[in-house]
Amino acid sequence: MTTAIGVEAVGIGKHFGSFHALSDVSLKVRPGSVHGLLGENGAGKSTLVKCLLGYYRTDEGQFIVDGREASIERPADADALGLGMVYQHFTLVPSMTVAENLVMSRQNVPNIVNWRSEIAGLKRFMETMPFKVPLEVQVGSLAAGERQKTEIVKQLYLQRRFLVLDEPTSVLTPPEATEMLGLVRDLAHSGALTIVIITHKLKEVAAFVDEVTVLRRGRMAGSGSVRDLGPADLTAMMIGEPHAPKNPERQGIPSAEARLVVSGLRTAPDAGRKGLSIGSIEVHAREIVGIAGVSGNGQKDLVEVLGGQRPAESGSVTVDGAPYRASRTESLAHDVRVLPEEPLRNGCVPSMTVVDNLNLRGFDVGPGKSHRSWLDRAGMAARARNMIAAYGIRTPSPSAPIGVLSGGNVQRCVLARELDGDVRLLIVANPCFGLDVKAVAETRTRIMAARNAGTAVLLISEDLDEILELADRIVVMHEGQVVHEMPAKGADPQEIGRHMLGQH
Amino acid sequence: MSTTTLAPAVSNPPARVADVWYPLRRSAEAVLVPLAALAGAVGLFSVFLLALGQSPLDFLDLVWRGAFGSWFSVQNTVQRASPLLLTALCVAIPGQLGLVIIGGEAAIVLGGLAATVAALPLIHTAPVIVWAAMAIAGSAMGAFWIGLSGWLRAKLNVNEVIASLVLSYIGLALFNHFVEGVLRDPASLNKPSTYGIGDQNMLDTVPWLDVHPGMPAGIAACIVCWVLIYRTGFGFASRVTGGNIRAAQLQGLPVTKLILTACAIGGGCAGLAGAIEVAAEYGRANASLNAGYGYTGILIAFLARFNPLAVMPMAILLGGLGAAGGLLQRRMGLPDATIQVLQGLIFVSILASDTLYGRFRWFQPRGTA
Numbered sequence A: 001m002t003t004a005i006g007v008e009a010v011g012i013g014k015h016f017g018s019f020h021a022l023s024d025v026s027l028k029v030r031p032g033s034v035h036g037l038l039g040e041n042g043a044g045k046s047t048l049v050k051c052l053l054g055y056y057r058t059d060e061g062q063f064i065v066d067g068r069e070a071s072i073e074r075p076a077d078a079d080a081l082g083l084g085m086v087y088q089h090f091t092l093v094p095s096m097t098v099a100e101n102l103v104m105s106r107q108n109v110p111n112i113v114n115w116r117s118e119i120a121g122l123k124r125f126m127e128t129m130p131f132k133v134p135l136e137v138q139v140g141s142l143a144a145g146e147r148q149k150t151e152i153v154k155q156l157y158l159q160r161r162f163l164v165l166d167e168p169t170s171v172l173t174p175p176e177a178t179e180m181l182g183l184v185r186d187l188a189h190s191g192a193l194t195i196v197i198i199t200h201k202l203k204e205v206a207a208f209v210d211e212v213t214v215l216r217r218g219r220m221a222g223s224g225s226v227r228d229l230g231p232a233d234l235t236a237m238m239i240g241e242p243h244a245p246k247n248p249e250r251q252g253i254p255s256a257e258a259r260l261v262v263s264g265l266r267t268a269p270d271a272g273r274k275g276l277s278i279g280s281i282e283v284h285a286r287e288i289v290g291i292a293g294v295s296g297n298g299q300k301d302l303v304e305v306l307g308g309q310r311p312a313e314s315g316s317v318t319v320d321g322a323p324y325r326a327s328r329t330e331s332l333a334h335d336v337r338v339l340p341e342e343p344l345r346n347g348c349v350p351s352m353t354v355v356d357n358l359n360l361r362g363f364d365v366g367p368g369k370s371h372r373s374w375l376d377r378a379g380m381a382a383r384a385r386n387m388i389a390a391y392g393i394r395t396p397s398p399s400a401p402i403g404v405l406s407g408g409n410v411q412r413c414v415l416a417r418e419l420d421g422d423v424r425l426l427i428v429a430n431p432c433f434g435l436d437v438k439a440v441a442e443t444r445t446r447i448m449a450a451r452n453a454g455t456a457v458l459l460i461s462e463d464l465d466e467i468l469e470l471a472d473r474i475v476v477m478h479e480g481q482v483v484h485e486m487p488a489k490g491a492d493p494q495e496i497g498r499h500m501l502g503q504h
Numbered sequence B: 001m002s003t004t005t006l007a008p009a010v011s012n013p014p015a016r017v018a019d020v021w022y023p024l025r026r027s028a029e030a031v032l033v034p035l036a037a038l039a040g041a042v043g044l045f046s047v048f049l050l051a052l053g054q055s056p057l058d059f060l061d062l063v064w065r066g067a068f069g070s071w072f073s074v075q076n077t078v079q080r081a082s083p084l085l086l087t088a089l090c091v092a093i094p095g096q097l098g099l100v101i102i103g104g105e106a107a108i109v110l111g112g113l114a115a116t117v118a119a120l121p122l123i124h125t126a127p128v129i130v131w132a133a134m135a136i137a138g139s140a141m142g143a144f145w146i147g148l149s150g151w152l153r154a155k156l157n158v159n160e161v162i163a164s165l166v167l168s169y170i171g172l173a174l175f176n177h178f179v180e181g182v183l184r185d186p187a188s189l190n191k192p193s194t195y196g197i198g199d200q201n202m203l204d205t206v207p208w209l210d211v212h213p214g215m216p217a218g219i220a221a222c223i224v225c226w227v228l229i230y231r232t233g234f235g236f237a238s239r240v241t242g243g244n245i246r247a248a249q250l251q252g253l254p255v256t257k258l259i260l261t262a263c264a265i266g267g268g269c270a271g272l273a274g275a276i277e278v279a280a281e282y283g284r285a286n287a288s289l290n291a292g293y294g295y296t297g298i299l300i301a302f303l304a305r306f307n308p309l310a311v312m313p314m315a316i317l318l319g320g321l322g323a324a325g326g327l328l329q330r331r332m333g334l335p336d337a338t339i340q341v342l343q344g345l346i347f348v349s350i351l352a353s354d355t356l357y358g359r360f361r362w363f364q365p366r367g368t369a
């Protein structure tokens, strides 16, 4: 059993060029506590913990680890001190299995690995874990939620004494999140480990966090004990206003016109997991169909098929009655937009600029959907400026590579691009992944506004609350199949949860 | 810790100042990093020379004189740089899509051969007709040959490095087979060659400047390719595909078509280089075409980080090194392969310099957000 250590940051400053990501930030984390690090998108939360973990060099200030001043120059230093982190972006090697990833992440890997005994050991270790991850499956084929769990399991496996979780629950279902957070809180309170959680979810803060520090625009906006702070205080510290904007209002009823029809869709099994086998899903105009399910039950495959990233073995997808294969012509003709999960990996070109990435939909489209062969660079820059303003994207420069933006800001970029203009069919996976409270409300309002204006929306989300709030109809997926369908009004979360787990 | 501290609310967030100089600094980074890599390679090479008991300063002096010291050496440099401009594009254009095509050597020799074959029935018509036929045949042949690698990649998912390498061997073998077989001019005794296209059909040097006629063609091709990549939808789509294929698929970009087009354009450039070499230098297709331009083109494309405009100075540089080779051999008694050692060192340090990008703060985006 490890013992928890405390960490203190004093007067931390960090800048990228003349852009100050952090100025004079101080933080005190008691050993054995769960500390929340809060703040809006781009506030500098990830930057602060990356400094602590040796991923970035700080420009000012120092860290005190376990009562001693620590010079953390590189990740190995942090590692030696027992500091660990689950990053917002995944760090597992996709082409290796879960077991290989776990074993290889250890400091003392023997030159010749006895896999049989390692796997036996891992299985015993996994017994003690609150959630299971398949050991012998390639990480690349895991869905985001499963990968997130694997990342956490990996850190526990490495016996950290201080663990940072950067938005760990974004892709977990609420029961999973509760379970996971309960587990880490108990670990912390038992004195085995100190936890810092970066999160945008105030409910989690209220239930699992002892103390918080709030950042705003790279500076301290406040700190204190959660017992003394109400949600309004926290929201005020985070976004400068006591209340997040109201939830969006649903107007009008779904039309009879089926815009997206998926029928008899099958895909090949992939890396030991079943392929899709969907009887039928229909999405009507002015309707949001929410797909609920534990992550890894085929939602990712479905989005990939609809987005043209995965071939279907059989079955048909039609939009407005016409066959749809996700070519550029078809998606333009029917105004189909897709917001995939993990937008940086699936929907952006990290090395290209923010302007370029915001124009991936429209760079070859002229007035009246005509084809454009020459780039309209002035027009692209103007459109990007509008989106940056409308979606509050924080970027050092429109011509910065999109890869340097904070997680929430990448998400905003993809949202801006996919929601811009007329949309007739919108396919969104976890649209609020990584967004701050204000942006979550804005995004849900935008999706609802699109629906009210007649867009057909297929919402794939691992956040059941989000589905219950937005959807007109709920479809539950389990092991690649549609196992249940019901109107969202009056739906019982308990019942949905049972279907999600395959208990019908 | 039970006290609650609340910092004063930020009343007026600072206005956002866009970092207007960032694109310029980014270009500066793209120029300075390869230059630093070059300097590093020259440093390593100096150590190598010292070990051989030679003076690096003498070496640099000779390279300068051999490459640019006199009008004659400049002409020599340009003559070598001209085909390099085009063979580098054969790597740089598919490179936009993330493909590494190393089969340019076959495209240049087969392009030269096809151009000669196209010219032979026309030699008694007008030279302009002959040149047009040669240019078309040469580029079409090159486009086809590199296009094959692209097709294997796009349709059958064969690694394009392997495909283009193997196709390169096959292409060279085919070339030898034809030149030494059915197409051979029996009069060519020592060096098997095809029939000649006739002196009246040879390309002259560029008027006024008196340099290799491939120079204007190569420069024009570089500029056209730069425009294609950075100013057209095709180029944008190619860069998206090269940057992240999943994003390209999500946007419904026709990845197969893009790959085939880019490979055909690149191969067309290399094939054109072969046609120009035949029309300007040899007058017939023979083993002289197989001079390693295709391989040096790979080095240039990497030095230029696949930017067609940057290909121009890099081609001059490598052309100059080649031109100085003879002088070095005579004056310093260095073996011919010395230049290849230097080229190898440059290649390795260019690849290693990739890790320098993003390391220097000065080049990074700034601004108060």
Ligand SMILES: Nc1ncnc2c1ncn2[C@@H]1O[C@H](COP(=O)(O)OP(=O)(O)OP(=O)(O)O)[C@@H](O)[C@H]1O
Residues within 6 Å of the ligand: A016, A019, A021, A039, A040, A041, A042, A043, A044, A045, A046, A047, A048, A088, A394, A395, A396, A404, A405, A406, A407, A408, A409, A434, A436, B364, B365, B369
């Ligand atoms: N390598 C970098 N180069 C330039 N700017 C950067 C870099 N990394 C981060 N930034 C900038 O620093 C700011 C803070 O980013 P950070 O990732 O810490 O935000 P965050 O609080 O974690 O936000 P989110 O909730 O969206 O994850 C952002 O505006 C981002 O653009």
Ligand SMILES: [Mg+2]
Residues within 6 Å of the ligand: A045, A046, A047, A088, A166, A406, A407, A408
């Ligand atoms: Mg972050």
